[in-house]
Amino acid sequence: MAFDAKVLKVLIASPGDVDEERQAIPEVIARWNNTHAESIGVVLLPVKWETHSAPLLGDRPQGVINDQMVKSCDMAIGLFWTRLGSPTGVSESGTAEEIEWFIENKKPVMVYFSSRNIDPTKLDIDQYKALKDFEGRMQKIGLTGSYTSIADFREQLFNQISINVRAFLSGAPIKLDTPREIRAKVASIQKIVKQGKVYMEDYEKDGKVKSFLVKGDTKAIKEQMKEMGGRWNTSLGGWVFSKGREIEIAEFIKRNA
Structure with a gap:
């Protein structure tokens, strides 16, 4: 019908x-x-x-x-x-x-x-x-x-x-952020990688980068890192986050660290 x-x-x-x-x-x-x-x-x-x-x-x-x-x-x-x-x-x-x-x-x-x-x-x-x-x-x-x-x-x-x-x-x-907006945000991330007291660093495992670390003097933002789902890894000396949260965490660091 x-x-x-x-x-x-x-x-x-x-x-x-x-x-x-x-x-x-x-x-x-x-x-x-x-x-x-x-x-x-x-x-x-x-x-x-x-x-x-x-x-x-x-x-x-x-x-x-x-x-x-x-x-x-x-x-x-x-x-x-x-x-x-x-x-x-x-x-x-x-x-x-x-x-x-x-x-x-x-x-x-x-x-x-x-x-x-x-x-x-x-x-x-x-x-x-x-x-x-x-x-x-x-x-x-x-x-x-x-x-x-x-x-x-x-x-x-x-x-x-x-x-x-x-x-x-x-x-x-x-x-959704457009690809143009994503590229601009990634550029801003690169500016804070290994700069200042708190910085971000890719974590490679088994030849793949699926997560990143927040390292440096993170004492002041320790509780926020926990609340945002970060896992402290003593051997790596940093907070572990999935790669998909890179922009969110970078913007937080820019505002607070």
Whole structure:
């Protein structure tokens, strides 16, 4: 039976190393439509460059894709595994530029990073490093998800779609720092790293930086460090925080230390 519905276009954004995920997303969206579309009056339409863009002269390639696809979509799903992608002249990659456009325009975007095993013989080190830098910035904004298998990804995405559709229908503003604002805050962090009596220092474990330390003369802010969830590590001589809280803690130190 026919029913009235609002159609929301969902951009699928990724480099070329996540083919399985790109194939899975329309299937997850179809499952979501079958489960929820009629009851809440929303139908989701997956949008991919393979099916929704056409060759056009007169602009840089990513600019054409932006005009033909990106700017007409209501939300986005970003996917990464081992690569960030090729520079566009405006951003580090086409996928990064698409995701940053959604953030800048306060539209829902879901960004996932695969934790599946990687064949080291096929790894482009420069691409992987660029991807990890980008992932760090996305974590500061608070957007990222991680999955270990396609099945895991499917379930996470199905649930996250429902959350974002409800947020979209509510009209509630999306309160996220834009990439430009994040870069400015990171620059301010760098100014206080190893400066003054209290400073911040990355903590590397097993070859990865997932946390940082607040070190130096922290006696005056000891209680605040505890209240903010910091863990004192005697052997490291500092308060341990997850990397995602770097900006929050840096701003606190600037105000109080």
